[in-house]
Amino acid sequence: xxxxxxxxxxxxxxxxxxxxxxxxxxxxxxxxxxxxxxxxxxxxxxxxxxxxxxxxxxxxxxxxxxxxxxxxxxxxxxxxxxxxxxxxxxxxxxxxxxxxxxxxxxxxxxxxxxxxxxxxxxxxxxxxxxxxxxxxxxxxxxxxxxxxxxxxxxxxxxxxxxxxxxxxxxxxxxxxxxxxxxxxxxxxxxxxxxxxxxxxxxxxxxxxxxxxxxxxxxxxxxxxxxxxxxxxxxxxxxxxxxxxxxxxxxxxxxxxxxxxxxxxxxxxxx
Amino acid sequence: xxxxxxxxxxxxxxxxxxxxxxxxxxxxxxxxxxxxxxxxxxxxxxxxxxxxxxxxxxxxxxxxxxxxxxxxxxxxxxxxxxxxxxxxxxxxxxxxxxxxxxxxxxxxxxxxxxxxxxxxxxxxxxxxxxxxxxxxxxxxxxxxxxxxxxxxxxxxxxxxxxxxxxxxxxxxxxxxxxxxxxxxxxxxxxxxxxxxxxxxxxxxxxxxxxxxxxxxxxxxxxxxxxxxxxxxxxxxxxxxxxxxxxxxxxxxxxxxxxxxxxxxxxxxxxxxxxxxxxxxxxxxxxxxxxxxxxxxxxxxxxxxxxxxxxxxxxxxxxxxxxxxxxxxxxxxxxxxxxxxxxxxxxxxx
Numbered sequence: 001x002x003x004x005x006x007x008x009x010x011x012x013x014x015x016x017x018x019x020x021x022x023x024x025x026x027x028x029x030x031x032x033x034x035x036x037x038x039x040x041x042x043x044x045x046x047x048x049x050x051x052x053x054x055x056x057x058x059x060x061x062x063x064x065x066x067x068x069x070x071x072x073x074x075x076x077x078x079x080x081x082x083x084x085x086x087x088x089x090x091x092x093x094x095x096x097x098x099x100x101x102x103x104x105x106x107x108x109x110x111x112x113x114x115x116x117x118x119x120x121x122x123x124x125x126x127x128x129x130x131x132x133x134x135x136x137x138x139x140x141x142x143x144x145x146x147x148x149x150x151x152x153x154x155x156x157x158x159x160x161x162x163x164x165x166x167x168x169x170x171x172x173x174x175x176x177x178x179x180x181x182x183x184x185x186x187x188x189x190x191x192x193x194x195x196x197x198x199x200x201x202x203x204x205x206x207x208x209x210x211x212x213x214x215x216x217x218x219x220x221x222x223x224x225x226x227x228x229x230x231x232x233x234x235x236x237x238x239x240x241x242x243x244x245x246x247x248x249x250x251x252x253x254x255x256x257x258x259x260x261x262x263x264x265x266x267x268x269x270x
Numbered sequence: 271x272x273x274x275x276x277x278x279x280x281x282x283x284x285x286x287x288x289x290x291x292x293x294x295x296x297x298x299x300x301x302x303x304x305x306x307x308x309x310x311x312x313x314x315x316x317x318x319x320x321x322x323x324x325x326x327x328x329x330x331x332x333x334x335x336x337x338x339x340x341x342x343x344x345x346x347x348x349x350x351x352x353x354x355x356x357x358x359x360x361x362x363x364x365x366x367x368x369x370x371x372x373x374x375x376x377x378x379x380x381x382x383x384x385x386x387x388x389x390x391x392x393x394x395x396x397x398x399x400x401x402x403x404x405x406x407x408x409x410x411x412x413x414x415x416x417x418x419x420x421x422x423x424x425x426x427x428x429x430x431x432x433x434x435x436x437x438x439x440x441x442x443x444x445x446x447x448x449x450x451x452x453x454x455x456x457x458x459x460x461x462x463x464x465x466x467x468x469x470x471x472x473x474x475x476x477x478x479x480x481x482x483x484x485x486x487x488x489x490x491x492x493x494x495x496x497x498x499x500x501x502x503x504x505x506x507x508x509x510x511x512x513x514x515x516x517x518x519x520x521x522x523x524x525x526x527x528x529x530x531x532x533x534x535x536x537x538x539x540x541x542x543x544x545x546x547x548x549x550x551x552x553x554x555x556x557x558x559x560x561x562x563x564x565x566x567x568x569x570x571x572x573x574x575x576x577x578x579x580x581x582x583x584x585x586x587x588x589x590x591x592x593x594x595x596x597x598x599x600x601x602x603x604x605x606x607x608x609x610x611x612x613x614x615x616x617x618x619x
Contacts, residue, residue, distance in 0.1 A: 161355070161357060163353045163354070163355060163357035164357045164358075164359060164360075166324055166344070166351075166353070166357065167351070167353055167357040167358075167359070167418075168359070168370070169324075169343065169344045169345050170322065170344050170345070170349075170350055170351045170419075171345070171350065171370050171371035171374065171418070171419075171422065172345045172371050172374040172375055172422070173345055173374060174343075174345055177374065181370075182359065185361045186360070186361055
């Protein structure tokens with residue numbers, strides 16, 4: 001019975017997950033004529049600086065998201081339950097708007113003749129070059145992905161029994177100590193899923209870097225896009241880069257999960 | 271007599287437009303086992319939370335050893351709490367849970383080790399140091415929670431229905447153990463429960479609460495034998511509560527018959543509530559009795575028979591070691607000191 005009901009999902013996964021993965025692998029290890037080659041993978045090596053930059057950008061954005069989202073999620077989880085829903089709605093509201101549109105909005109905000117520089121002009125400073133900078137790309141990533149950090153953190157923190165915090169205070173913890181000794185260790189599963197949900201899309205993003213970072217500010221995502229849609233059409237190389245990226249993400253996730261495992265045994269599965 | 275360790279004066283708490291505690295006044299003596307007893311929503315847990323420092327009263331003062339502590343946070347009070355659902359730290363093992371408070375207070379490692387080991391022995395959990403909290407049974411978690419609080423050597427231990435989740439046998443066992451620990455360590459225990467038997471078994475003093483008011487403060491014997499009103503009489507043990515007229519001092523009229531009693535000071539010809547415990551009623555021949563009734567049911571309860579006897583439209587509950595025949599007519603009598611006279615309850619709201 002169990003087998004029967006899971007059959008549609010297995011079929012779905014086979015068609016839309018396993019098969020595409022094999023196709024990526026197939027393209028990555030073949031040339032245009034379909035013969036086996038390692039050239040695509042080897043060629044990826046010449047893009048090492050872009051890989052490094054992408055990983056750095058994703059890591060920085062993830063770290064900023066975590067730093068911003070953690071206190072916010074904590075405050076949210078300690079609010080009156082009736083306010084929590086409203087606050088969460090306000091946080092999620094921008095996500096209802098199209099991702100592209102929101103990134104475009106930043107473009108006009110940050111531009112040399114954008115609102116921010118105009119306002120700065122009023123008080124006599126600027127204009128600054130805000131758009132087409134690394135900072136703008138990271139800002140865009142943080143802005144777009146921070147809800148994915150807040151949600152898992154908030155969910156885990158809201159589930160922590162209030163009496164456990166009270167017990168810590170009863171035993172001598174100040175508010176700050178109870179956060180460090182109780183809330184943080186108990187919210188590790190949320191931190192892990194938050195990092196995963198921000199880092200993975202951030203490392204392979206291409207629209208944000210293109211729109212806020214300018215044409216010279218290439219990330220892996222842009223590189224892969226170019227191989228499929230751009231002038232340098234080469235799906236085999238694109239698949240090769242994507243394959244290497246996938247391996248990198250897998251390694252990063254494995255390391256994070258390892259840290260998590262060593263910390264405690266009972267795990268919330270992602 | 272020990273001196274007062276905790277005093278509450280005119281303490282009130284209001285949530286929205288609902289008053290949870292109404293002008294509470296009470297004193298708790300050092301080394302005493304005090305129980306707050308009452309139905310759910312009576313304000314007993316709220317009172318405990320005020321003493322623990324988790325709640326600041328809207329009005330009134332809380333003093334601890336003659337110092338006002340209204341705004342002192344929990345971590346600065348020499349009081350520890352055993353929480354209702356234990357509230358153990360799931361990411362720490364048994365040893366780390368118990369050592370938690372001592373580590374915060376920067377005790378030396380070997381002192382911590384000694385104290386934790388002593389506690390584990392006290393609660394019969396030696397050898398469980400490395401266990402995960404999730405691997406423990408309810409009773410074991412309970413013991414860890416008690417050890418975690420007591421290891422700090424608090425002056426006062428607060429216990430919020432700590433045995434509620436345990437089965438009857440384990441509960442009885444833990445009741446005895448808690449009482450033993452309290453006497454051994456000479457710590458003030460403030461215990462919250464809705465189980466009247468638990469309150470009577472363990473306490474030196476019982477504080478009966480209802481609707482945010484204190485109904486009665488007294489020893490278990492006082493509370494049982496001399497309830498001040500119908501609520502207390504009804505809540506503690508089984509009882510026959512009926513309307514009566516206090517004819518004069520030491521004479522009460524029930525169902526048209528005058529009975530001698532021992533109570534005074536209720537005025538003359540005043541309506542009162544009368545309590546007679548079911549075990550204080552003797553069954554006698556109807557010819558010799560002022561009160562006669564028809565037996566409507568007899569249930570065997572082990573030590574005694576529980577009978578209901580209908581007389582003058584009032585159903586009496588009678589406990590006796592001798593059973594009467596169902597549908598037979600019996601007489602009832604009781605001694606003057608078994609009649610408890612109480613003022614009619616004022617409307618609470």
